[in-house]
Amino acid sequence: MSNFGKGCHLHLIDGSAFIFRAYHALPPLTRKSDGLPIGAVSGFCNMLQRYVDGDHGPDAPTHLAVIFDKGSHTFRNDLYDLYKANREAMPEDLRPQIPLTRQATEAFNIPCKELEGYEADDIIATLAHQARDAGGRVTIVSSDKDLMQLVGDGVEMFDAMKNKRIDRDGVFEKFGVFPDRVVDVQALAGDSVDNVPGAPGIGVKTAALLINEFGSLEELLDRAEEIKQPKRRQTLIDMRAQIELSKRLVALDANTPLDFTLDDLELRDPDPDTLLGFLAEMEFRTLTKRIADKLGAEAPVIAEKASPEAEEAPQPEQPPFDASKYECVRDAAALEKWIAQARERGWVAVDTETTGLNEMTADLVGISLAVEPGAACYIPLTHRDGDAGDLFGSDKLAEGQMPLQEALDLLKPVLEDPAILKIGQNMKYDAKIFARYGVAVSPIDDTMLLSYAMHGGLHGHGMDTLSERYLSHTPIPIKPLLGSGKSAITFDKVPIDEATAYAAEDADITLRLWQLFKPQLHRAQVTTVYETLERPLVPVLAEMEMHGVKVDREVLSRMSNAFAQKMAGLEAEIHELAGETFNVGSPAQVGEILFDKMSLEGGKKGKTGKYSTPADVLEDLATEHELPARILDWRQLSKLKSTYTDALQTHINPDTGRVHTSYSITGANTGRLASTDPNLQNIPVRTEEGRRIREAFVAEPGNVLLSLDYSQIELRILAHIADIPALKQAFADGLDIHAMTASEMFDVPLAEMTPEIRRRAKAINFGVIYGISGFGLARNLRIPRAEAQEFIDRYFERFPGIRTYMDDTIAFAKEHGYVQTLFGRRIHTPEINAKGPHAGFARRAAINAPIQGTAADVIRRAMVRMPDAIRDLPAKMLLQVHDELLFEVAEDAVEDTIAAARDIMEGAADPAVRLDVRLVVDAGRGANWAEAH
DNA sequence: GACATCACG
DNA sequence: GACGTACGTGATGTCC
CATH class of the missing domain: 3.40.50.1010 (5'-nuclease)
Incomplete structure (x- = not known):
């Protein structure tokens, strides 16, 4: 009733x-x-x-x-x-x-x-x-x-x-x-x-x-x-x-x-003890008092200070690592139990095992999952019987594995479920593998990125490092499973029981790291950094990497041949000049020829007791002698041939005809990305001969390459951070910033500026960003140290904010053990209080990190927002080179793409940071990267 | 695998 | 007063 x-x-x-x-x-x-x-x-x-x-x-x-x-x-x-x-x-x-x-x-x-x-x-x-x-x-x-x-x-x-x-x-x-x-x-x-x-x-x-x-x-x-x-x-x-x-x-x-x-x-009154107890536990002081007054009860006392016990957040008892507890999942019924556990919790750690490290070519071998510390499984999918001597049997799928497609069909709804968080270590890798099997993994958390946000500068962020450091556990090494050198096998040949112990442990470790790191993110005050600059970058980079950039093998091949011919000629000439044959590619032999045999000046020996022959030393010698000049020529060609025209060809994916680099999100301490396999962030541009390599980077027919780059972004950020009115004004007026610096420093009117004076000012501007020293500037400009020091002193006189910035930054680093970017990224500086030469490095790195790091954050923000901004355009973002983004775009959409992308890039700091200096983006286009840049 | 060298921002 | 020194990366070849 x-x-x-x-x-x-x-x-x-x-x-x-x-x-x-x-x-x-x-x-x-x-x-x-x-x-x-x-x-x-x-x-x-x-x-x-x-x-x-x-x-x-x-x-x-x-x-x-x-x-x-x-x-x-x-x-x-x-x-x-x-x-x-x-x-x-x-x-x-x-x-x-x-x-x-x-x-x-x-x-x-x-x-x-x-x-x-x-x-x-x-x-x-x-x-x-x-x-x-x-x-x-x-x-x-x-x-x-x-x-x-x-x-x-x-x-x-x-x-x-x-x-x-x-x-x-x-x-x-x-x-x-x-x-x-x-x-x-x-x-x-x-x-x-x-x-x-x-x-x-x-x-x-x-x-x-x-x-x-x-x-x-x-x-x-x-x-x-x-x-x-x-x-x-x-x-x-x-x-x-x-x-x-x-x-x-x-x-x-x-x-x-x-x-x-x-x-x-039915409406009922609260129980004062329960309610006030909860509010006090949450440490809501005002609300606790207000409600206590209303209820006529006494407000419980809330500790003012953070308790030391709470600081050291007590870790719940963790089960020890035990490979024998990991389950090998061999059928749908077993897998469904794990899926149910993932659904129940709303999270699951995921790791893929594949036949290689290249996500574009490696095939899926198995998947491991973990839902709680110690509760992990491995799902073998395409392991092969590795019966030695049986050439035919080695391609047969091993017994006791569920069909790949069946497993994917079961896992796809979980991996794509917006309510289930997928936790991984370097998830970009796994996400790219899954993408090739039609699964779009989302949402994700990444222990590598969590560590990067919290511990950047303290140590690496690979799983072995993190596991040893934070879980005191050394993961099962992969080496004994795969072997090395010629006899190395791929993961699909690893026996399933061994693979289970290894793979499930990886998921287990990842889950434990996540449970440890995730609550610490807030305490480290880097949640925003993680959420806006690290995590959202994963799908953006994955897409860029999978799309790749088209590279014309013919162009590279022709250049390789031309380089080889020239090098052969040079080598003969070099041997002739030296009076003997030797390996031109061996710095040690070059040093002996130049400094012992020919008794040239300036031979300095390195720590290995061998002569050092870097380019700047040879350049000095080259003004007087033919041999070092030819060696320099040979070295340039050798570099271009081996690193670029030869190696790049091997990176062209046969299926796509394109080159797919891999960006490391945690590779650089400052927040910059690093590009590997191949590195597409150091394609030559400074010399005419080298720049021609960029002609091999082309657009598909009907498309063009479009390059948008930030103009002087680090100097603009310096002007803002160090608060230099003269620099800010110069940028606001659109002046030539190096000429302006030169004019200010050397009292030369802009109209009378000479290239040489401007060159010196430019070197000083960059020197400031790098944590300038008289010695470094002197070496760069090839001027006496005293003179270099004079320039620096004058620079500080004219722009006193720079000195203050440098001093304040070092003081901050000494006190806190880190420096930070305008967006809150923290770069730790563990050596800042060291003694000896270490400290000098640490100081200069500390000065540079907020500037380089803020610029890196800016372009990260632009990249995260870019896919949405160009969604409706026939344009793809292909590459990032620190201050440049390269796009491939249909010819008739170039103007629209420039407008949309420039808008995002120039406004990338907003609204989190209001820069006093506006960001300017230059655009170029062409049939290839040489023309576009 | 360490080192030297050199490509980029 | 001496010490050492520009910042951040990755790839290649030599040599042990």
Whole structure:
């Protein structure tokens, strides 16, 4: 027998709406004692408290509940697998706060309701119907338009943001129809936020017009032939199924199976101890006091200082590593159990095993998963029987493996599920492998990137390093499994039991590292860096790398031959001049010829006791002697041939005809990317002969290469960071910055500037960025040290902000052990307090890192935003070379692409950082990279 | 595998 | 007063 009836007023709070509003309305607060993010929880509690204690007049609640979503998979996903598929992953600092909002609700003694497989909206619909049918009234606290279909007959909504009630007329204002036809309008108009398709080209306005004309969606679809506009008529006829599906998606289910009744939701007072205990635990000082006053209870004491125990976040007991506990998954039933575990938790560590290190050519051999420390498995897929001596048997799949496709079909929904976080170590690798098998892994977390964000500059971020350092565990080495040299085998030949121990352990380690690192991200104050500069770069780089750049083998091959001929001629000449034959490629032999045999000056021996013969030494000798000049010529050609025209050809992928570099996100301490296999960030450009190698980098027919590069980005950033008015003004006026510096330093009017004076100023400008020293500048400019020092002194005199910046930066590094970029990236400087020459290196690196690092952050931000900006253009981003982005674009879209990409690049710092100096991007285009640059 | 050298920003 | 010194990378060839 229910007590709920006439005179009762049920208030239903949409919990998710409260959480998101609280999250976005407040800065990212953290709990003082341990850095736990609690901003959203704080806002949520405040909103809840204000709502409960607020004056609702005649609409005061007699019954109250907060309704939450549960799980990501609902019956709507079964209807339409793309439902809510484009929803962005939950911000990482919000995720841990979700369970806390449930706890908060319970602490307030408010019923907290959720139901697996249903959205909060369905529960709200069910309760609203029940309450209305019982003769009571209902207030739904939300402004979500999806709930508007419920309004009417005593059911109203309340927009807590605008403090406004929404009734039937309010719904009509929004939709142009009354609540009973809202789903019809939504079915037609669709919803981009939830990915409800609707009818293309029809929005809310048109939809309302049609529904009002025909009376209902069903009527409209049945009589679609009568519509006058031909395009609209055709859409409705063609898209009927999609529209009907959309209606099923937007219609709320008012018959959810609830295990409680309206009576359970009766308003009740909170228990002071429970509520105050929770608030104190969250360390909400103001709110705790306010509520304690209201309840007439004493506010519990909240420690002011972070407790030392809390600083050293106690790690829960970890099971030891035990390879025998890892499961080898050999059939679908076993795999499904692991998948269920991943779904239950909302996360899973993933690692792939393949036949090689090149993601473009390596084949998938197996997959390992981990869900908890110690709970890991390996799924062998394409291991081969490696029976020695049996040439035919070696290609046969080993027994006891599930079919590759079956495993992928089972895993794909998990790997692509926006509600399940996929954790990996260097996920770009695994994501690229999976991409080749049609699986788009998302969302991801990456322990390598977590470490980079938190420990950049302290140590490497490979799994072995991290495992040893943070888990005190040495991973099973791969070497004994694969062997080395000629007898090395690929992973598919490794026996499955050995592979299981190795592979599952990798996933286990990754999961443990993630559980250790993830909560520390906030305490290290690098969450934003990780979330905006590291993690989102993974899919962007993966796409660039997979797309590759077209390289014309013919061009390289011709150049190789030409170089070989020239080198042969030079070599003969060199031997002639030396009076003997020797290996020109051996610096040791060159040194002996020059400094012993010919007794030339300037022979310095390195630590190996051999002469050093770098280019600058040979250049000095070359003014007087023929031999060193020819050796330099030979070396240049040798470099170009071996590193570029020869090696580059071997990197052309036979399937794509393109070269696919790999970018290392964590390779450089400053935040720069590094390019390997091959390195496409050091293709020659400074000499004419070298630059011609860029002619081999070409666009597909009908396309051009487009290069956009930041002009003087590091000097602009220096002007901003060190706050140099003269430099800022020069950039604002669009002056030649080196000429301006020269004019300022040497008192030469711009009109009388000579190339030599400008060259010196340029060297000083760069020297400043590198942590200038008199010695270094002297060597660079080939001038006496005293003179170089004079220049530097004058520079500091004219631009005193530079000195201050350098001193402040070093002081900061000494105090904190790191320096940071304008975007908050931290670069640790462990050697800064060292004694001896180490300290000098560390000081200069510390001065350089914020400048180089900020520039690196800027282009990272541009790259992360670029795919969206050029989405609708026939353009692809191919390469990044520190301050340059290279695109391949259809000829007729060049101007549009320049406009869009330049916009992103020049505005890349905004809105996180307001630079005093604007960023300028130059553009070039051509049939090849030489022309475009 | 260390070292020297040199390609780039 | 001496010590050493421009910042950040990766690939190649020699030599042990």
